[in-house]
Amino acid sequence: MEKTYKVLHLFCGIGGGSIGFANAQENYRGIQGKFENICGIDVDPEACEDYQNLTGNRAENLDLFSREQYIQFHGKQPPESWEEITPGKLRKIVGDIPDVIFTSPPCKGFSGLLPEASAKTQKYQALNKLTVRSIQLILEAYSDNLPALILLENVPRITTRGKHLLEQIKQQLELFGYAINDDRNNYHDCGEIGGLAQKRKRYLMIARNPAKLDAFVYKPPTLKLKSIGEVLGNLPLPGQGKYGKLHQLPNLQWKTWVRLALIPAGGDWRDLENCDWEKYIITQSPGPLSVKVSNPSTGFKSDTHHAIYRVQKWDDTGKTVTGAMRPNNGAPCIADPRLDHQKGRYTNKWQVLKWDGQATTVTGTQDIQAGAQSIEDPRLTCSPRAGTMGVQKWDEPSKTVIGAGDIHAGSAAVADPRIPEETQQGVFIIIAEDGTWHRPLTTLELGVLQSLPLTLYSGEPLKLAGNSDARFRERIGNMVPPAAAQAIADTMLRTLLANESGEWLMSGEEIWVTPYNENEYAEVQGEVDYDS
Known part of the structure; x- marks a missing residue:
């Protein structure tokens, strides 16, 4: 029945x-x-x-x-x-x-x-x-x-x-x-x-x-x-995957990223008041630019909401999801340990096998960074091209520009001395002392913490109506x-x-x-x- x-x-x-x-x-x-x-x-x-x-x-x-x-x-x-x-x-x-x-x-x-x-x-x-x-x-x-x-x-x-x-x-x-x-x-x-x-x-x-x-x-x-990590660990890193704007990080001011990096996981803006900020100096030498992180507690009031600049621990349960947009108005952040595309998860990343040894298990990966195997082949008849993995100097002329877009194939990297101004906005990866990236949670991640499905009823990847991330977050919260x-x-x-x-x-x-x-x-x- x-x-x-x-x-x-x-x-x-x-x-x-x-x-x-x-x-x-x-x-x-x-x-x-x-x-x-x-x-x-x-x-x-x-x-x-x-x-x-x-x-x-x-x-x-x-x-x-x-x-x-x-x-x-x-x-x-x-x-x-x-x-x-x-x-x-x-x-x-x-x-x-x-x-x-x-x-x-x-x-x-x-x-x-x-x-x-x-x-x-x-x-x-x-x-x-x-x-x-x-x-x-x-x-x-x-x-x-x-x-x-x-x-x-x-x-x-x-x-x-x-x-x-x-x-x-x-x-x-x-x-x-x-x-x-x-x-x-x-x-x-x-x-x-x-x-x-x-x-x-x-x-x-x-x-x-x-x-x-x-x-x-x-x-x-x-x-x-x-824990937060149990739920978010299977998602791609922000900016990756098929979820578009829902899984992008906001462009925050450089000083905001610095503040987040200085806040210990599990803390919030109040921890900045006790920060030994004089030891945190970001410098470029030689050159005219020298940036020192001044006292990051400046501008905060004692009655500021506790959720401001809160950095949640990866292995703890999260706080209530609200519609807040940015770390400085209460949007939660996370101490994400998945650096370098989940570094350390596979022991065979960048692995080079010995010519006279045995191979390890063959997998379906095709990128050496993801676990595909390499070999020390002694039958080398030529030297690698000059410039492979090259990092060019900022104050010198560039090498010849070639059609390859991969840094492995030529000198496509540069030593850029321009440390961002504190008000410059963007997505900056600053590794905190605990070895994790303290960053805002994306809108998609907030939805997942709310147990929102990753697919629509039709089976298509999750998307929400309109174009406003603030409205997305409000509806999710x-x-x-x-x-x-x-x-x-x-x-x-x-x-x-x-x-x-x-x-x-x-x-x-x-x-x-x-x-x-x-x-x-x-x-x-x-x-x-x-x-x-």
Whole structure:
């Protein structure tokens, strides 16, 4: 027997939640269960394009603001083409009746990355109110056939900055008969439930419809966090491979690269204040240019965000992926040990075999740098061409320019004395004292840390809509990690299938939602102070 449950995704973004739900599959007492995504809804047209490309499902580009909220957020009246979505319109656009609704409303107004003063402005308060309006739309649209589960995912700070909004949402849900998990049990770490290589604390409100689902909802099991290197180690180095702009490093100022090299792995800008900077001197001699790295802590304030210039360790779990663009505004960096194209991985790199010895295993490589074998052939009748692997002097005339583009074939290298100015931008490889390259994470790598697939639904290499790397990163940072979404979907699916069999699912995991209301649950558990 097979049972399919249909899911509607509000504020779907690029589809992390949908990918996770689509990947969930469970078998309970002979019943094979799965989820089917009806569609995703989002106000961002590029996110909708990404959603369709990544999930293969329909995306509806809709603004869920009320007219009043639109004016508060944008500071002006909406255009004539704008249309306020009503419960009836929402139901008509969606089509199928959902069994589960997964919502992940905008979290900017709730996030600690936004200053408190900004969070209190009319603009962000209007954005925050989308949490209440979306639930209201759902309940009224499906009042005659309410979903079994309604999920609201967001940042943990929603319980403080948005406490009054959550109370309104709970009141709405309880009015329609839903049982809701209490605030002590609805925090989770996406990394732990999804087995990710990042720590990502989130909030999840789960509303269960007892008329359709009379069973416990348990938390997913906790998995071991991976290290950054475990996840990124199989990717090509930045600038290589088939992912184009997604896997390119930003052009940073020379002084930024120097700062990153001076920060120890696992540290951030605060470590620069204790740096013995006088011993770090970059010079060119003889010549007029002499560059000394001055105190790199200049220009920082004591209240600067801790994520600025943070260099993460290759073998540690990463911090939460956000939409930050550059190291000096919070984008994470990594101490990458894969220098010289993963130097040291193969013992037969540049290997030269003895003429009178035995060969080692023949492989399919064709480049001596990658492990192809060379031989000391004694039958040499000529000398190598002059200039092979030659490095020419900066202050002397060049050798004859030939058609070969490989430095092995002629003097195609030069000793360039021009150390970059501190404000000059580019991609510079500076080896830190720990022997690694401290560099920013590429957009592709941030996506992989979020468990974003490397291929589209069509099988083509990953690409995102538009041309703005800042927009790419924002959408990736806002995404629910598919692996974490699947962990949530798995436990929801098990509960639904058990209910299908007329049973209560039993598990050793912590309970997310009980079949009782708050007061009843307090009595059953013998708890006196339920709000502690």
